[in-house]
Amino acid sequence: MNYETQLVGDPAVVIGDDESRRGRKRLLIGGGIAVILVAVAAWISMRGGPAAAPSATAQVPVVTVVSPGQSTVARTVSATGSLAARVDMPVGVIGEGGMVTRVLVQPGDWVRAGQVLATVERSVQTEQIRSLAAQLEVQRANAKLAQAQLDRAKALVGRGFISAADIDQRTATRDQAEAQVRVAAAQLAEQQARTGRLDIRAPAAGLVLTRTVEPGQIVQAGGGGVLFRMAKDGEMEMQAQVAEADLATLRANNGATITPIGSKAQFAGRVWQVSPVVDPQTRQGIARIAVPYNPAIRPGGFASAMITSGSGSAPLLPESAVQNDAKGSYVYIVNAKNQVERRDVTVGQVSDAGVAVTGGITGTEKIVTSAGAFLAPGQKVKPELMKAG
Structure with a gap:
């Protein structure tokens, strides 16, 4: 038989293999029981001890509520x-058209009524004006001569040298000459007006918005398009x-x-x-x-x-009182049993004074002003009333 020799107190004491195994087994079982007891003790300690029983009612949260009533709010x-x-005033060519020689304004410029925005080449029109002006001078000279001849004839009629028929003839000649003067003057004025229309002018005072013309561009009356746009x-x-x-x-x-x-x-x-x-x-x-x-x-x-x-009347709530989710806007109200209820609402004008609620509540309810995100329908709460402000 094999023996294991071990010194315990007295060196003469010898413990066999079987007895050694039984001792270790008892030691392990005892240690396990001790660990379990320690864990149980710790659990009981965290639970408040065996004498600590659960409270009869859970802690009720305090929430601030408001009864906003009705306020005058703007309908928007x-x-x-x-x-x-x-x-919006489009500006184009109103004259005969031709080649643009100058563009005098840029987008963003302020202009007065009648101000020239661009000019069109007018050498031919200038010569026509000179020709008509010369013809006017000729007609004026003819009218002056006819008037002088009539005056001399009238001086001689009393002496019998000129008949009344001659006076009538000379009067008609003078009248015709004066009419020719008026015709020539009208033709000159017409040509000057036509030439003046070669200037592209602002129809009214305002702001130049766009410009689509450049010097050297050929423009035509009725076909030149819009050269400028203005805001009156x-x-x-x-x-x-x-x-x-x-x-x-x-x-x-x-x-x-x-x-x-x-x-x-x-x-x-x-x-x-x-x-x-x-x-x-x-x-x-x-x-x-x-x-x-x-x-x-x-x-x-x-x-x-x-x-x-x-304007109209509607409850006015703080922005924190109105919640939103996939179903839309809503608020939490506290009912007579101090339980939270969800109430869907229609939101109107939002201003510094608050959120106007145009539908869903009357303003007499107790409405949770904040912490709505931490509440749930049916939850018991303790409401604390706050004056609407």
């Missing part, structure tokens, strides 16, 4: 559309596309705020015309909003508008 209509000159007095407008239902609420002189796309600047405007027709395809009409001149208002650009169409 949102729209988008393009910017344009309020009175620099006045601009937004042609807002408005839904059919909203169009019925708009009137001339309604105020509006215009925001050009890509800009944070806002400009005050006023509706000056509401379209009497609606596009049958888009079911939209145009509200034309007049805007004073500003370099940021560029015709052809795009803008959004907020048009004030009147």
Whole structure:
């Protein structure tokens, strides 16, 4: 029989293999039980001990609520559309046309009514004016001579040298000569007017928007196209596309705020015309909003508008009270049982004063002002009323 020799206290004590194995087994079992007991003790400690029983009711969160009542708020209509000159004036050739010799303005220039924008070559017309002016002088000389002959004849008629018939003849000659003077003067004035129309002039005071002509270009009356475009007095407008239902609420002189796309600047405007027709395809009409001149208002650009169409009564809530999800806008209200309920709402004008709610609530409810994202329908809460402000 094999023995394992081990010194424990007395060197003479010898422990066999079987007894050694049993000792180690008991040691392992005891250690495992101890570990389990420690784990159980720790779990009980974290749970508050065996004497700590769960509370009868969970902790109820306190939420701030408001009963906003009804406030006077502006009714507004949102729209988008393009910017344009309020009175867009195309400028072209009204004379005979010809080769452009000078262009005197650039886009962005302000011009007065009648100011020359460009000139057309006029050498032939200038010579025609000189010819007609000379013919006028000839006719004036003839009229002067006819008048002198008539005056001499009248001096001799009393002495019997000139008959009454001769006086009549000389009077007719004088009248004819004076008529020829008037004809020549009219022809000269006509040619001068024609020549003057070779100058391309501004039809009214305003802002030059575009220029499509250069020196050396040949232009023709009626076929030269638009050489310049102007905005009369620099006045601009937004042609807002408005839904059919909203169009019925708009009137001339309604105020509006215009925001050009890509800009944070806002400009005050006023509706000056509401379209009497609606596009049958888009079911939209145009509200034309007049805007004073500003370099940021560029015709052809795009803008959004907020048009004030009147005022009415509606609950006014803080922005934090209104939540949004895939179903739309909603608020949480606290019912008589102090439970949270979801209420879908329709949102109107948003301003510094708050969010106007045009549908879904009456304003008498207790509406959660904040922390709505952490609540759930049916949850028990403790409401704390706050005055609407």
